[in-house]
Amino acid sequence: ARIAVLISGTGRNLQALIEACADGRIDGHIVCVLSNRADAAGLERAQQVGIATEVLSHRDYESREAFDTAMIARLLSHTPDIVVMAGFMRILTPAFIAAFAGRMLNIHPSLLPRHPGLRTHEAVLAAGERKHGATVHFVTEELDGGPLIIQDELIVRADDDVMTLAQRVMSGIELKIYPQAVAWMARGELELAGRQVRFKGQIL
Numbered sequence: 001a002r003i004a005v006l007i008s009g010t011g012r013n014l015q016a017l018i019e020a021c022a023d024g025r026i027d028g029h030i031v032c033v034l035s036n037r038a039d040a041a042g043l044e045r046a047q048q049v050g051i052a053t054e055v056l057s058h059r060d061y062e063s064r065e066a067f068d069t070a071m072i073a074r075l076l077s078h079t080p081d082i083v084v085m086a087g088f089m090r091i092l093t094p095a096f097i098a099a100f101a102g103r104m105l106n107i108h109p110s111l112l113p114r115h116p117g118l119r120t121h122e123a124v125l126a127a128g129e130r131k132h133g134a135t136v137h138f139v140t141e142e143l144d145g146g147p148l149i150i151q152d153e154l155i156v157r158a159d160d161d162v163m164t165l166a167q168r169v170m171s172g173i174e175l176k177i178y179p180q181a182v183a184w185m186a187r188g189e190l191e192l193a194g195r196q197v198r199f200k201g202q203i204l
């Protein structure tokens with residue numbers, strides 16, 4: 001499968017996907033990494049292994065629609081089968097979501113449907129919740145609200161702070177579940193059917 005990855009920052013999830021493609025866990029290859037920020041560290045991770053990169057700054061466009069139209073064109077030039085959002089920090093327009101409907105995944109650092117949006121680790125600590133985690137889901141028009149594919153959780157410790165929690169969610173959960181979900185997609189085992197997800201033909 002041909003995989004495009006969208007980033008805005010560090011690219012730790014991107015790195016995990018690069019490694020999973022390299023060692024065969026994902027039957028596919030990353031055909032392009034697109035960032036809306038020229039200084040995203042993830043761009044270097046891609047360049048180091050010879051993956052094509054694209055930088056499109058949203059500031060160069062007069063509207064969200066114009067930016068997304070340009071992104072669609074840039075992505076389509078790489079003919080991706082799967083579009084993976086890995087820390088891409090822009091809200092997508094309906095036109096963008098429609099262009100890749102059923103082929104686009106996102107990872108979110110919370111146990112969705114709890115805590116959509118930003119600052120999830122803060123929210124979990126502020127609410128005194130015992131469980132936290134991360135979720136991979138199909139991207140639909142609802143922000144962080146698309147059908148869930150895989151989720152894993154951890155127990156919040158009494159001495160956890162935002163840093164330790166973010167670190168444990170990233171290394172213990174995100175970097176494991178995202179390559180797994182993308183591997184299923186690449187093998188054609190996942191399908192979005194309306195609001196439902198089918199895994200190997202069975203409704204999840």
Ligand code: GRF
Nearest residue numbers: 009010011012013087107109
């Ligand atoms: C991750 O926590 C991801 O879940 C969130 O943004 C962060 C991206 O980190 N949406 P990285 O760029 O993969 O290191």
